[in-house]
Amino acid sequence: MSRPLSLPAFNRHGVWAIYKFEIARSLRTLVQSLITPVITTSLYFVVFGAAIGSRLSTPGGVSYGAFIVPGLIMLALFTESLSNASFGIYFPKFTGTIYELLSAPVSYVEIVIAYVGAASTKSVVLGLTILITAALFVPIKILHPAWMIAFLLMTAFTFSLFGFIIGILAKGFEQLQFIPMLIITPLTFLGGAFYSIDMLPPAWRTFSLFNPIVYLISGFRWSFYGTADVSVGVSMSMTVGFLLVCLGVVAWVFKTGFRLKN
Amino acid sequence: MPDEYGAGPDIAMKPVISIRDVVKTYASGFQALKHINLEIDKGEIFALLGPNGAGKTTLINIICGIVTSSSGTVTADGHDTVRDYRAARSKIGLVPQELSTDAFETVWATVSFSRGLFGRAPNPAFIERLLRELSLWDKRNDKIMTLSGGMKRRVMIAKALSHEPEILFLDEPTAGVDVELRRDMWSLVRGLRDTGVTIILTTHYIEEAEEMADRIGVINKGTLVLVEEKARLMKKLGKKQLTLQLQEPLSGIPAELHSWGLELKADGHDLVYTVDSSNSIDISSLLKRMSELSIVVKDLHMHQSTLEDIFVKLVSEPA
Numbered sequence: 001m002s003r004p005l006s007l008p009a010f011n012r013h014g015v016w017a018i019y020k021f022e023i024a025r026s027l028r029t030l031v032q033s034l035i036t037p038v039i040t041t042s043l044y045f046v047v048f049g050a051a052i053g054s055r056l057s058t059p060g061g062v063s064y065g066a067f068i069v070p071g072l073i074m075l076a077l078f079t080e081s082l083s084n085a086s087f088g089i090y091f092p093k094f095t096g097t098i099y100e101l102l103s104a105p106v107s108y109v110e111i112v113i114a115y116v117g118a119a120s121t122k123s124v125v126l127g128l129t130i131l132i133t134a135a136l137f138v139p140i141k142i143l144h145p146a147w148m149i150a151f152l153l154m155t156a157f158t159f160s161l162f163g164f165i166i167g168i169l170a171k172g173f174e175q176l177q178f179i180p181m182l183i184i185t186p187l188t189f190l191g192g193a194f195y196s197i198d199m200l201p202p203a204w205r206t207f208s209l210f211n212p213i214v215y216l217i218s219g220f221r222w223s224f225y226g227t228a229d230v231s232v233g234v235s236m237s238m239t240v241g242f243l244l245v246c247l248g249v250v251a252w253v254f255k256t257g258f259r260l261k262n
Numbered sequence: 263m264p265d266e267y268g269a270g271p272d273i274a275m276k277p278v279i280s281i282r283d284v285v286k287t288y289a290s291g292f293q294a295l296k297h298i299n300l301e302i303d304k305g306e307i308f309a310l311l312g313p314n315g316a317g318k319t320t321l322i323n324i325i326c327g328i329v330t331s332s333s334g335t336v337t338a339d340g341h342d343t344v345r346d347y348r349a350a351r352s353k354i355g356l357v358p359q360e361l362s363t364d365a366f367e368t369v370w371a372t373v374s375f376s377r378g379l380f381g382r383a384p385n386p387a388f389i390e391r392l393l394r395e396l397s398l399w400d401k402r403n404d405k406i407m408t409l410s411g412g413m414k415r416r417v418m419i420a421k422a423l424s425h426e427p428e429i430l431f432l433d434e435p436t437a438g439v440d441v442e443l444r445r446d447m448w449s450l451v452r453g454l455r456d457t458g459v460t461i462i463l464t465t466h467y468i469e470e471a472e473e474m475a476d477r478i479g480v481i482n483k484g485t486l487v488l489v490e491e492k493a494r495l496m497k498k499l500g501k502k503q504l505t506l507q508l509q510e511p512l513s514g515i516p517a518e519l520h521s522w523g524l525e526l527k528a529d530g531h532d533l534v535y536t537v538d539s540s541n542s543i544d545i546s547s548l549l550k551r552m553s554e555l556s557i558v559v560k561d562l563h564m565h566q567s568t569l570e571d572i573f574v575k576l577v578s579e580p581a
Contacts, residue, residue, distance in 0.1 A: 011348070017378025021367075028366060096362030100421065103326040103356050104379045105348040261330050 014106040015114040022088050022118030033084070034126060037076050041130045044072055045137045048194060062225050065138035070221040071193030072134070073127045077155050078188055078213075080126050082180045085119035085163030090170050093260075102261065108254040112164065119160035120153070127152055141224065147232070148223035154239050155216055161246040168253055168260065187213045197229045212238060276340060277301035278429060278460045279325065284334030286320055286484075294320040296484040298334070302429075302462060307455055309475035309492075310464045313577055317484045318464040319359060322431050326356045338429060352381055355427035359434040361414045365407035369398055372406060373420045380425035389424065395450070396420050412443045419450070430454060432463040436470060448474055468570040472496075482577045495572065503565045504535040504545060509558035516555055522548050533557075
């Protein structure tokens with residue numbers, strides 16, 4: 001099919017417009033999108049790090065307060081990526097402004113890049129903010145910064161993608177909250193955010209290995225302190241695998257026009 | 263450039279929108295559109311009339327890419343709206359019926375956003391001109407939620423025009439809009455047409471179609487009942503009725519007056535002379551004949567049927 005030469009194959013102005021719109025949305029709600037998670041994280045340090053942590057021993061000789069930092073960043077990354085991305089695409093559906101997106105010369109790939117890119121950006125900024133906050137409370141060292149950044153970016157992108165899918169499929173506001181509250185938060189708490197699964201009895205340890213979150217937190221913590229519950233290769237494979245699953249689901253959702261068009 | 267849409271040598275005569283055999287059946291089994299065929303000419307104002315639920319919005323949404331058709335094809339400026347959606351959609355601006363806006367955004371931000379979304383590089387000078395034309399310039403830094411309904415409607419129009427489209431869809435543009443804004447809207451639409459923009463509007467205000475449109479399409483129960491030039495439609499279906507109020511009632515129509523096809527109403531007090539497109543009006547000879555017959559006329563009035571009468575007649579006929 002011939003196509004006018006003036007028309008670009010990639011609508012960069014469109015992607016940039018959506019991206020800017022989404023970033024502007026979180027700047028308007030700076031308190032709830034950045035300051036609230038920072039306060040929550042600080043509370044974790046006070047409660048777990050200072051009050052309880054001093055009585056716990058952790059692998060690798062890292063103080064308990066420092067040990068939980070990667071888990072806390074991951075916890076924030078999971079929940080914020082999911083809620084940011086799901087809300088970002090759900091809200092236009094709810095208010096009806098989605099008509100403009102659907103009638104615009106933007107492809108599904110461009111829509112995903114813009115929304116998921118914006119949500120990921122916010123999550124990464126948040127993760128780094130928590131890291132800086134944590135450094136005020138406990139000594140932090142990062143043995144493998146490149147891996148740390150890789151885990152941070154991939155997790156932010158993957159969970160934003162996951163959130164985007166939830167936002168597309170959700171039929172109401174309560175469904176937006178359902179997966180983050182009932183699945184992700186419990187899996188994170190049971191996934192070694194606050195302990196090493198080596199500290200568990202053997203049966204529970206085996207059981208934990210079925211929790212995908214374990215691999216994400218373990219790999220991320222390894223990039224900090226060089227100690228891990230599972231090998232970093234397995235962690236990275238799981239992260240990539242989860243990313244591919246999310247990409248596959250997004251592709252399927254759009255191919256069928258599911259829940260956006262009838 | 264030859265392509266699969268090329269209609270031959272008369273490319274200049276190609277319609278700007280071409281709808282071929284479009285059918286829409288919803289998952290519920292409801293058939294919203296039944297084999298619609300329609301061509302819209304470049305630069306015209308086309309009014310799509312129809313009662314609620316007739317399929318007007320479904321048809322617009324299919325052209326704009328918001329709803330997927332069950333079968334059939336649509337091209338906009340020669341581009342298939344599904345296969346070549348980028349080219350097709352970049353030509354089209356849409357003002358939907360619902361006032362769906364981003365409440366927390368400013369007028370300036372939302373209009374600039376729309377321009378970018380449609381793939382255009384920023385052009386603050388153009389946006390400024392647009393906002394000034396729509397009397398929105400003073401409100402440019404206001405959040406949309408603080409605006410009145412009429413102002414929000416203007417914002418929707420500004421968004422639709424922000425990427426300089428060649429085809430503009432206005433879905434019920436003046437529903438719930440005050441008289442002043444309606445007049446403004448009409449002059450805006452005419453101004454756009456003068457710059458070469460093709461305009462397709464849906465309305466259930468007959469007055470609006472009568473005032474604005476070059477051509478009129480009537481859609482009812484998913485079928486395009488009629489497509490006609492407005493002037494011709496009015497002429498073809500329009501009736502003029504002369505009612506003559508008589509001094510003394512008649513018991514019957516005198517034989518000498520039979521050739522006019524008169525009707526007697528109001529117990530013989532009114533003599534009604536109906537003129538439609540098939541006969542030419544001949545009032546003076548009728549009056550002359552009546553005075554010869556000593557029938558005294560007390561008063562008279564003339565009624566010309568409007569598009570509304572035509573419309574009601576069309577959609578009340580069993581489909």
